[in-house]
Amino acid sequence: MPAGLHHFAESLDMSSLHITIGVRRESWTASALLAAWIEVDPCVSLADGKLTNDTMHKMKLLHQRVSKHFLPWDACNQMLATSLSVPLLRALDESDLPQGLAEGMTVTLAQFALELAPKLRESGDEEDMGIAAKLDALSRKPDPRALLHVVFAVREFRWKQHYEFNSAKKLQFQGTLPELRGSSRLKRCADASAQLSTTGLLLNGYRILDISEPALPIFRYCLGMHTGAAGEVFRVSEIPGPRELVTAVVRILLRF
Known part of the structure; x- marks a missing residue:
């Protein structure tokens, strides 16, 4: 669940508001x-x-x-x-x-x-x-x-x-995604709400369905909190799996 949404004042004479959205x-x-x-x-x-x-x-x-x-x-x-x-x-x-x-x-x-x-x-x-x-x-x-x-x-x-x-989280990239190289550094978003279920991946209010068996370890590596990248920075070259498939999965995740 999101930890909170920050609302900043648009000018010095306007008030600001911090709304916290907590776990149930x-x-x-x-x-x-x-x-x-x-x-x-x-x-x-x-x-x-x-x-x-x-x-x-x-x-x-x-x-x-x-x-x-x-x-x-x-x-x-x-x-x-x-x-x-x-x-x-x-x-x-x-x-x-x-x-x-x-x-x-x-x-x-x-x-x-x-x-x-x-x-x-x-x-x-x-x-x-x-x-x-x-x-x-x-x-x-x-x-x-x-x-x-x-x-x-x-x-x-x-x-x-x-x-x-509640609305799903706004997608990060609506247009062209950044170029991916083996040296590109990535990290799971701190506020990502992600869970693998029997039907696919639940992510920030969206459902990514029918994940193929070869792609599953890639999703696990990128989104793992205590396994895979474990929430730390990693390079594209460190992700296990065929380069083509790794690139495809990362491009999906980058939109979220």
């Missing part, structure tokens, strides 16, 4: 991720990874139910530590994460599940008891891969939801 915070608190882990996991197949409005509504209701057992400032109702949440929100996909992050997130949420389950059982409510049993099962046998799949499915849904109500 409530979707990424520990309690929300626990709700997603419970509700979304059985609804998402590893083949398609798509969520429906109905599933997301059920997840929201479950989140409201579990979050009320903690105070707003309790850790369970706060976003995960920056070392976990930022990579999860910026990574290109599940394979573009720092080593050990999936395990660290799973352990963290499993601990919250252990803390939450007794609180739910104390209420004596039948539905709360059922949720507590699910939390016990998740904390006993946490599956980092399944949890990551849930997180990225939710992230994709939120991405699409965001751009249904």
Whole structure:
């Protein structure tokens, strides 16, 4: 998601305005991720990874139910530590994460599940008891891969939801693109909103569909935050793949 849009005063006697556009915070608190882990996991197949409005509504209701057992400032109702949440929100996909992050997130949420389950059982409510049993099962046998799949499915849904109500980012180059040489230096834009999904690449409010298998490593290298170029400056000559295909992919990305 964009971090913010700066509006500068046109002259010294005019006021300026800074509008911040934030990530939907409530979707990424520990309690929300626990709700997603419970509700979304059985609804998402590893083949398609798509969520429906109905599933997301059920997840929201479950989140409201579990979050009320903690105070707003309790850790369970706060976003995960920056070392976990930022990579999860910026990574290109599940394979573009720092080593050990999936395990660290799973352990963290499993601990919250252990803390939450007794609180739910104390209420004596039948539905709360059922949720507590699910939390016990998740904390006993946490599956980092399944949890990551849930997180990225939710992230994709939120991405699409965001751009249904907000305009896509303005394209950078409408006309002639700059000439590309092997020595040309490139870098992923700091505010790029990118995610690889089963249907293609989601990028700044646009969808690049039907990416060919040979082109995929090139997209990964250019847009990776923790793999490939890892968000750093790189040269065209460093991108893996046939030069013709590399040039074609880079020309696509330069427009965004």
